[in-house]
Amino acid sequence: MASITMKNIVKKYGDGFPAVNDVSIDIADGEFVILVGPSGCGKSTLLRMIVGLEDITSGDMMIGEKKVNDLAPRDRNLAMVFQNYALYPHLTVFENIAFPLRLAGASESEITEKVNAASKTLELDEHLQRKPGNLSGGQRQRVAMGRAIVRDADAFLFDEPLSNLDAKLRGQMRSEISRLQKRLGITTVYVTHDQTEAMTLGDRVAVLKRGVLQQLASPRQLYSNPGNLFVAGFIGSPPMNFLPAKVSGTSVELPFGTVQIPQDKADKVAASAANGLLMAGIRPEHFEDAAVVDASRQGSTFRAKVDVVEWLGNEAYAYIPFEAPPEVREQLEQLERDLDGESLRTQLVVSLDGTSRIAEGDEAEIWVDSSKMHLFDPATGENLTVDLDNAGYIHGHAMAEAAEQPAAAG
Amino acid sequence: MRGTNKVGIGVGFILIMVWCLLPVAWIISLSFKSQEAITAGSPGFLPTSGGSAGFQNYVDVLNDEQFRRAIFNSIGICLIATALSVILATLAAYAIARLEFKGKRFVLTTALAIAMFPVVSLVSPLFDMWRTLGIYDTWIGLIIPYMSFTLPLAIWTLSAFFREIPWEMEQAAQVDGATSWQAFRKVIVPLAAPGVFTAAILTFFFAWNDFVFGISLTSTEAARPIPAALSFFVGADPFNRPASLLAAGAVVSTIPIILIVLVFQRKIVAGLTSGAVKG
Ligand SMILES: Nc1ncnc2c1ncn2[C@@H]1O[C@H](COP(=O)(O)OP(=O)(O)OP(=O)(O)O)[C@@H](O)[C@H]1O
Ligand SMILES: [Mg+2]
Numbered sequence: 311m312a313s314i315t316m317k318n319i320v321k322k323y324g325d326g327f328p329a330v331n332d333v334s335i336d337i338a339d340g341e342f343v344i345l346v347g348p349s350g351c352g353k354s355t356l357l358r359m360i361v362g363l364e365d366i367t368s369g370d371m372m373i374g375e376k377k378v379n380d381l382a383p384r385d386r387n388l389a390m391v392f393q394n395y396a397l398y399p400h401l402t403v404f405e406n407i408a409f410p411l412r413l414a415g416a417s418e419s420e421i422t423e424k425v426n427a428a429s430k431t432l433e434l435d436e437h438l439q440r441k442p443g444n445l446s447g448g449q450r451q452r453v454a455m456g457r458a459i460v461r462d463a464d465a466f467l468f469d470e471p472l473s474n475l476d477a478k479l480r481g482q483m484r485s486e487i488s489r490l491q492k493r494l495g496i497t498t499v500y501v502t503h504d505q506t507e508a509m510t511l512g513d514r515v516a517v518l519k520r521g522v523l524q525q526l527a528s529p530r531q532l533y534s535n536p537g538n539l540f541v542a543g544f545i546g547s548p549p550m551n552f553l554p555a556k557v558s559g560t561s562v563e564l565p566f567g568t569v570q571i572p573q574d575k576a577d578k579v580a581a582s583a584a585n586g587l588l589m590a591g592i593r594p595e596h597f598e599d600a601a602v603v604d605a606s607r608q609g610s611t612f613r614a615k616v617d618v619v620e621w622l623g624n625e626a627y628a629y630i631p632f633e634a635p636p637e638v639r640e641q642l643e644q645l646e647r648d649l650d651g652e653s654l655r656t657q658l659v660v661s662l663d664g665t666s667r668i669a670e671g672d673e674a675e676i677w678v679d680s681s682k683m684h685l686f687d688p689a690t691g692e693n694l695t696v697d698l699d700n701a702g703y704i705h706g707h708a709m710a711e712a713a714e715q716p717a718a719a720g
Numbered sequence: 721m722r723g724t725n726k727v728g729i730g731v732g733f734i735l736i737m738v739w740c741l742l743p744v745a746w747i748i749s750l751s752f753k754s755q756e757a758i759t760a761g762s763p764g765f766l767p768t769s770g771g772s773a774g775f776q777n778y779v780d781v782l783n784d785e786q787f788r789r790a791i792f793n794s795i796g797i798c799l800i801a802t803a804l805s806v807i808l809a810t811l812a813a814y815a816i817a818r819l820e821f822k823g824k825r826f827v828l829t830t831a832l833a834i835a836m837f838p839v840v841s842l843v844s845p846l847f848d849m850w851r852t853l854g855i856y857d858t859w860i861g862l863i864i865p866y867m868s869f870t871l872p873l874a875i876w877t878l879s880a881f882f883r884e885i886p887w888e889m890e891q892a893a894q895v896d897g898a899t900s901w902q903a904f905r906k907v908i909v910p911l912a913a914p915g916v917f918t919a920a921i922l923t924f925f926f927a928w929n930d931f932v933f934g935i936s937l938t939s940t941e942a943a944r945p946i947p948a949a950l951s952f953f954v955g956a957d958p959f960n961r962p963a964s965l966l967a968a969g970a971v972v973s974t975i976p977i978i979l980i981v982l983v984f985q986r987k988i989v990a991g992l993t994s995g996a997v998k999g
Contacts, residue, residue: 363891383894390895396888400910409906410896457896 311496312374312464313339314360319369321355321521329355331521332369337465342491342498344512346505346544348650352521353501354393354469360499361390361467373464384413389458390467394474395450397442397457403429404438407456414461428456431490448479459490465497472507480504484511505547509533514702517541519648527702537704539641539691542591542684543649548627548659552645554638555590555685557583562680564590565632566658569610569680579685579694587638588694591684594627597660599668600675609679616674617657623664628674630658641688750967751777758963777968787969789941790949795976797859797945798927801866805923806916808867809874814904816875817882818890831872839869843936850937857939865937866927873926874919881915882908917987921980928977946973 314337321330330352337343345353358364359371362383371378378386389410398406405412407428411421429435432452442450451471458466471487472480488511491498502508508515509529517524517532517540525537536542542550556563560576582588600611618629634642634656642656660676668674685695698707749765750758754773781787816824846865850856855864885908893903909916934948941949950969954961 361895363894383891384897384899388895390892392888392892394886394888396886396892398889398892398907398911400913409893413897413902457892461897 311339313337313341313372314465314497314499315370315372316356316360317370317372319356319359319371320367321352321359321364322367328521330359333518333521333523334369335516335523335526337497337499340495340497342488342500342511342513344508344515345499345501345518346503346508346515347518347524348503348544348648350520351518353503353518355521356518357390357467357469357499357501360465361388362386387461387464388467389461389463389465391451391454391458391469391471393470395442395454397450397453399442402439402441403434403445403453403456406442406453407434407460409457410461424460425456428460431459432456447475448483451475451483455487455490459494463496465499466491468498468500468502470501470503472502472504487511505545509545515545517544522705523703524705525702527704531700531702535697535701536591536684536693537696537701537707538693539589539591539645539686540648542686542693543645546593548594548661549649550591550593550684551658551660552638552642552686553590553592553632553658554634555588557588557685562590562683562685564612565634566614566630566676567610567612569612569678569683571683571685572681575681575683575685575695582687582694587635587688589638589641589686589688591686591693592678592680592682594659594661596679596682597658597662598677598679599662599666600677601668602663602666603677607677607679608681609677611675611677613673613675614658616668616670616672619662619668619670621664625664626662626666626668628660628662628668628676630660630676632656632658638688641691645691747967747970750964751971753964755962755964759960773964777964778972781965781968781972786941786949787953787972790944790946791973791976793859793941793943793949794928794945794947794973797862797866797943798924800859801863801870801927802920802923804863805867805870805874806920809871809878809919810909810912810916812871813875813878813882814908817879828876831875834868835872837869839930839932843932846933847936856937857943859943861937862930862933862943862945865933866923866930870923870926873922877919877922878912878915881912881918885911913987917984921984924980925977 314335316333316335316337319330319333320328322328333352333356335343345356347353355364359366362378362381362385366379373386373388398409401409404425407425408421411424416424425438426435429438432455434449434452434456437445437449437453442453445453451474454471468487472483475483484507487500491511500507500511502511512529514526515529515532516526519540525532525541527535527537532541532545536545536550539552543552553564557571557576557579560570560573561568562571579588603609614630614632616628617631620627620629639656662668683695684693686693692706693704696704698704746765752773752775754776757772812827815821816828842865847856850861855861889907889911890903893907894900898906928945929947930945931947931951934945935951938944938948944952946969950966950973953966953969
């Protein structure tokens with residue numbers, strides 16, 4: 311077992327395109343780190359550089375205390391589960407799992423013992439003599455895991471291991487992977503673009519966009535303290551609502567009316583607010599039907615016409631269209647492209663309590679917890695109201711911190 | 721509709737089988753007739769009661785020292801040429817399918833050009849060269865041209881197979897601790913086995929059936945292969961070629977090729993790569 315340290319890792323492919331650009335991540339021994347991001351953001355490339363299947367253009371890759379930039383995959387002692395499993399079809403399940411052990415020259419008795427232990431863990435006992443071609447998707451996935459856990463690797467690397475499974479199996483395997491990782495306590499890097507996997511599995515989540523690390527934080531921190539528009543839009547489903555906002559003092563003018571924000575947030579945004587419109591980000595669950603909210607709860611209310619209501623039993627989603635000025639709409643369209651087409655129409659999605667009686671076409675009274683509102687600079691996408699102590703690493707902020715430190719020391 | 725289709729297929733199948741197998745059947749029939757019966761004229765398919773030679777022709781052929789040498793030469797030369805050709809082609813095809821290197825297109829087009837070269841045009845230059853080099857009328861003198869004509873085909877066949885194998889197979893092996901060579905030998909080659917055996921069969925066919933090189937690059941039974949030897953096969957009477965003996969020789973000389981096909985065919989199981997990756 312070992313830690314993995316990436317320092318300013320850059321990967322340029324033959325055409326000069328930087329698939330991974332200046333990424334630094336410290337992964338502690340035993341930690342479970344998730345790499346997420348839209349398609350083509352460089353997740354697989356980064357993972358493949360860790361395992362050694364891709365050359366590193368510049369930067370340092372350390373496993374434990376050792377720099378491994380120039381080591382071949384087999385000298386790095388890492389185990390990887392490929393997206394399409396890459397099982398050896400000409401070998402039985404037993405031999406597939408035994409493959410790394412045989413290469414390492416283990417004795418026959420050791421091989422039998424270890425393979426049987428792995429197959430017991432993964433419930434593959436009855437399939438050991440079958441060929442991978444005859445197994446179901448989930449079973450193949452487990453064989454691939456078996457091949458990874460059978461050796462004493464320093465870390466596990468997973469590249470979207472569940473993306474080929476159906477939803478139900480994915481849920482099962484997800485908890486299985488989580489349990490296995492906790493039991494073995496082995497350093498793990500896991501690539502996915504599935505929200506649920508990212509939020510439930512990881513100790514920390516690294517969000518990538520076009521090869522650049524946007525934020526590295528715990529799932530909770532990412533959700534409540536996104537560092538910029540991209541992270542805010544990427545994490546959460548349904549996604550955060552983005553509205554044009556005009557801020558003056560503690561009052562924020564939204565398309566539906568004016569709400570109040572706490573003084574400390576107002577202070578943070580005052581400088582940018584002077585320059586014009588900001589972008590407000592509010593999660594769907596921070597809205598509510600005013601009729602079902604305790605009068606004691608802090609917040610503002612506004613009236614709006616509800617377009618569509620989706621009632622799910624425990625909750626309901628109401629959709630409220632709004633007009634956005636051109637500069638905001640442009641920003642939203644750009645964000646939509648960055649997020650890989652995750653649709654962000656200029657409509658508000660609000661989550662209502664299941665008991666809410668609001669119906670389609672109603673002019674409804676909606677309550678909003680405006681203290682939870684984030685305010686973004688529309689030009690840079692930066693979250694102006696972010697709680698820096700509670701947001702892990704944010705792209706752009708680390709440099710500011712580094713610049714501050716000498717000043718503080720001096 | 722279905723019924724007539726089936727009947728049509730059946731009839732077509734029988735027609736083609738008859739078309740292909742009639743000459744073979746005729747040769748087999750000839751090989752069981754006695755020499756006298758053939759000389760006297762024996763038009764029937766089955767030997768007449770007096771004209772049947774039983775297995776005597778086969779016994780005679782197998783007792784013939786010349787014929788036995790020729791069979792031995794053919795088997796030896798063809799097996800060696802096939803083995804060398806397939807090994808070389810496997811390595812070359814792997815490089816072509818997997819590696820980026822200068823001159824890759826050149827290798828491929830040259831290989832194709834060689835395969836299209838008319839065999840006959842090479843005979844006299846080779847004859848002169850081999851005499852100078854001292855490998856005229858030796859096994860190696862035949863193995864070399866056989867290889868150069870079968871390599872291109874083998875390389876093309878095999879590189880198609882290698883391209884089908886997902887990259888991840890090899891990368892998985894490397895992550896599992898294999899060197900490039902181990903990954904090649906333990907994962908890639910077994911997966912390409914159908915291709916390897918296809919190439920082997922094609923190579924063996926070419927070498928076994930070759931007549932032009934066999935007759936022009938040999939002068940004695942030191943290296944003369946079966947097809948050439950059969951044409952030199954004269955019985956007791958030089959003016960009256962022993963047709964029934966030749967027929968028996970021809971039948972005997974097809975047996976190795978049938979055996980080889982049967983053995984190799986088992987290895988050519990389709991869909992060996994299924995299950996490597998998700999469906
Ligand atoms: N062999 C290559 N040559 C050139 N460019 C490449 C190569 N492989 C990947 N890229 C580029 O690098 C970028 C990152 O690719 P990568 O496979 O790491 O994305 P990803 O985040 O894993 O995406 P996905 O979620 O679709 O798997 C992409 O823009 C891709 O076009
Ligand atoms: Mg990928």
